[in-house]
Amino acid sequence: MTQNIYDDPAFFEGYSRLNRSIHGLDGAPEWPALRALLPDPRGLRVLDLGCGYGWFCxxxxxxxxxxxxxxxxxxxxxxxxxxxxxxxxxxWRRADLESLSLPEAAFDVIYSSLAFHYVEQLATLLRTIHRALAPGGKLVFSIEHPIYMAPRAPGFLVDEAGHKSWPLDSYQKEGPRVTNWLAEGVVKQHRTIGTLVNTLIDSGFTLERLIEWGPTQAQLDAMPDLAEECERPMMLLIGAQR
Incomplete structure (x- = not known):
C-alpha cells in the first residue's frame, strides 16, 4: 500500500504552504512544459492520478x-x-495507485503530477493505465528525476567559491529512498531512466516525448531562485500514447 504521507498532519500543513499549493498550476514552473505535452482536452474524458487539491481537474x-x-x-x-x-x-475517488482498478478504454487522457515516484508497483500501474486508455489515448506525467532521487543524502554541495554541485551516488541501486521532506520518513521509489522508459514500452506505450525539465530564461529572469534547477534535473516530464 502507498505510504499516504499526505494525510500526515505535519506533512499536509507543510505542503499547503508550498507555492504550487497556494497558486496551483501557475505556481508550478514545469506546468507550461507539461501543458505542451497534453492534447486539447475539449470533449475528452480526463483522469488525474494523484490529483491533490484538484488544480489540474x-x-x-x-x-x-x-x-x-x-x-x-x-x-x-x-x-x-x-x-x-x-x-x-x-x-473524486479515494484509491491507492498500488492497487488501482480502472474501467477499460474509459479515458482519452490520463495525467499525473509528481505521484508515480511513490509507487512501488509501477509496472502494474502502467499496465492498468494502458488498458484504461482508449486507443490513441495519451498518458502525460511528471516524476522526480532519477538523478534527483538517487543519492543517499540528497542536497547541494557548495565549494569555497560558492559553486553548487549535486552529489550523485547509488544511481544503479534501484529501490526505496527515505527522505525528510516536510515530514520525516518519506519513502520514494528510485528507478533509472532506462528502467522507467523500458517499463513504459513493456506496458504497451509509445514514448512521444521525454523532457529533463529545467527553467526557461524567461522564468529565470522572473524567478531568480530557480537558478539552482539548472545545476541538475529535478523532474522528468513524459508524454506517451497508447
Missing part, C-alpha cells in the same frame, strides 16, 4: 473536457479538492 473542465475524474490516496487532499471544486463535471 479544474483546468481540464475550464478547457472543455467532457468528464473529469480525480483520484488520490489522501482523504485530506480530496476534502480540499471537493471544497474547491463545486462542479458536477468532476468526480
Amino acid at each position: 479544474r483546468w481540464a473542465v475550464e478547457q472543455g473536457a467532457a468528464a473529469v475524474e480525480g483520484i488520490d490516496v489522501s482523504e485530506r487532499m480530496l476534502e480540499r479538492a471537493r471544497a474547491m471544486s463545486p462542479n458536477a463535471l468532476v468526480s
Whole structure:
C-alpha cells in the first residue's frame, strides 16, 4: 500500500504552504512544459492520478473536457479538492495507485503530477493505465528525476567559491529512498531512466516525448531562485500514447 504521507498532519500543513499549493498550476514552473505535452482536452474524458487539491481537474473542465475524474490516496487532499471544486463535471475517488482498478478504454487522457515516484508497483500501474486508455489515448506525467532521487543524502554541495554541485551516488541501486521532506520518513521509489522508459514500452506505450525539465530564461529572469534547477534535473516530464 502507498505510504499516504499526505494525510500526515505535519506533512499536509507543510505542503499547503508550498507555492504550487497556494497558486496551483501557475505556481508550478514545469506546468507550461507539461501543458505542451497534453492534447486539447475539449470533449475528452480526463483522469488525474494523484490529483491533490484538484488544480489540474479544474483546468481540464475550464478547457472543455467532457468528464473529469480525480483520484488520490489522501482523504485530506480530496476534502480540499471537493471544497474547491463545486462542479458536477468532476468526480473524486479515494484509491491507492498500488492497487488501482480502472474501467477499460474509459479515458482519452490520463495525467499525473509528481505521484508515480511513490509507487512501488509501477509496472502494474502502467499496465492498468494502458488498458484504461482508449486507443490513441495519451498518458502525460511528471516524476522526480532519477538523478534527483538517487543519492543517499540528497542536497547541494557548495565549494569555497560558492559553486553548487549535486552529489550523485547509488544511481544503479534501484529501490526505496527515505527522505525528510516536510515530514520525516518519506519513502520514494528510485528507478533509472532506462528502467522507467523500458517499463513504459513493456506496458504497451509509445514514448512521444521525454523532457529533463529545467527553467526557461524567461522564468529565470522572473524567478531568480530557480537558478539552482539548472545545476541538475529535478523532474522528468513524459508524454506517451497508447
